[in-house]
Amino acid sequence: MLDQFLQAAEALGARASALITEAATAADLESARNRLLGRKNGELVALMKDLPRLSPDERKTAGAAVNRIKSAIEESLLSKTASLAVESEGTSRTDLTMPSRQRWKGGRHPVTVVIEEIQDIFREIGFTVALGPEAETEWYNFGALNFPSDHPAMDMHDTLYLTDDVLLRTHTSPVQVRTLEQHAPPIRILAPGNVYRRDFFDASHAPMFAQIEGFSVDEGISFVDLKATLTHFANRFFGKTRTRFRPSFFPFTEPSAEMDVECQICHGSGCASCKQTGWMEILGSGMVHPNVLRAAGVDSERYTGWAFGMGPARIAMLRYAIPDIRLLYDSDMRFLSQLAE
Numbered sequence: 001m002l003d004q005f006l007q008a009a010e011a012l013g014a015r016a017s018a019l020i021t022e023a024a025t026a027a028d029l030e031s032a033r034n035r036l037l038g039r040k041n042g043e044l045v046a047l048m049k050d051l052p053r054l055s056p057d058e059r060k061t062a063g064a065a066v067n068r069i070k071s072a073i074e075e076s077l078l079s080k081t082a083s084l085a086v087e088s089e090g091t092s093r094t095d096l097t098m099p100s101r102q103r104w105k106g107g108r109h110p111v112t113v114v115i116e117e118i119q120d121i122f123r124e125i126g127f128t129v130a131l132g133p134e135a136e137t138e139w140y141n142f143g144a145l146n147f148p149s150d151h152p153a154m155d156m157h158d159t160l161y162l163t164d165d166v167l168l169r170t171h172t173s174p175v176q177v178r179t180l181e182q183h184a185p186p187i188r189i190l191a192p193g194n195v196y197r198r199d200f201f202d203a204s205h206a207p208m209f210a211q212i213e214g215f216s217v218d219e220g221i222s223f224v225d226l227k228a229t230l231t232h233f234a235n236r237f238f239g240k241t242r243t244r245f246r247p248s249f250f251p252f253t254e255p256s257a258e259m260d261v262e263c264q265i266c267h268g269s270g271c272a273s274c275k276q277t278g279w280m281e282i283l284g285s286g287m288v289h290p291n292v293l294r295a296a297g298v299d300s301e302r303y304t305g306w307a308f309g310m311g312p313a314r315i316a317m318l319r320y321a322i323p324d325i326r327l328l329y330d331s332d333m334r335f336l337s338q339l340a341e
């Protein structure tokens with residue numbers, strides 16, 4: 001009895017294998033599946049109807065044979081389904097499941113991002129951008145900006161001279177004079193650009209760095225305009241923040257002030273980054289010195305103005321908590337790609 005059953009099972013397995021191999025389309029395969037495994041009239045179900053006629057011991061062996069044949073049939077149905085699918089895709093055999101290659105995408109440098117953001121904020125309140133040469137004459141860089149002729153900044157130790165009176169500009173302030181020579185007030189100008197100093201390349205200095213200058217000249221401009229505009233800027237750039245102005249000195253402004261914002265790391269309570277003061281200096285500013293207006297041919301009795309200069313690299317360091325300025329100039333993609341926008 002058992003032998004008969006096992007022979008029938010074997011024959012079913014062979015038939016199934018031939019049937020599945022011969023299937024040429026998905027429809028052929030589906031009808032083969034129904035014929036073999038169909039719940040009502042399938043050949044496997046028909047075979048199993050003989051199981052109760054066997055003794056319990058024989059049933060164990062027969063049941064195992066049935067299971068073996070069933071999973072063999074299911075397996076060949078699956079692999080045939082896959083091979084029919086590949087054939088129906090044509091000859092290209094494109095593997096649509098392969099992950100795509102990542103595309104390399106450039107980004108803006110963090111200092112550029114900061115400069116553009118500063119420009120956007122000042123553009124909203126009527127400032128336009130002006131540029132000037134990086135190789136500048138001693139007159140525009142120092143003389144017209146009210147530096148006395150023996151000022152230490154004019155020393156070869158501090159400034160990179162190209163010839164006797166041409167140098168790499170040490171600040172963007174010459175753009176003030178150049179703009180005032182060409183345009184009559186009222187003017188509101190923002191002047192971003194690179195400046196050069198004879199500094200060592202260390203954690204907080206670089207021999208070349210970006211600066212952004214801003215100035216406004218008109219009738220009746222006062223220190224109130226300076227404070228209000230720069231406070232507005234600080235609140236727009238850093239979010240609601242406290243600010244303070246400290247008296248300072250620059251040859252080209254009088255009076256002069258350094259502007260501090262609340263430390264962006266400890267928010268005023270004091271930490272290592274702000275040397276426990278709770279404040280961080282972000283820019284130098286002041287009322288344009290009458291001598292500067294006169295050097296540019298502007299009537300200093302009629303017009304007044306204010307100006308500021310700040311270092312976008314330092315602002316980027318503040319914002320992104322970058323401990324060393326050299327990271328911004330090293331062009332190390334592993335670092336820059338974390339901040340690029």
Ligand SMILES: [Zn+2]
Nearest residue numbers: 263266271274
């Ligand atoms: Zn702090």
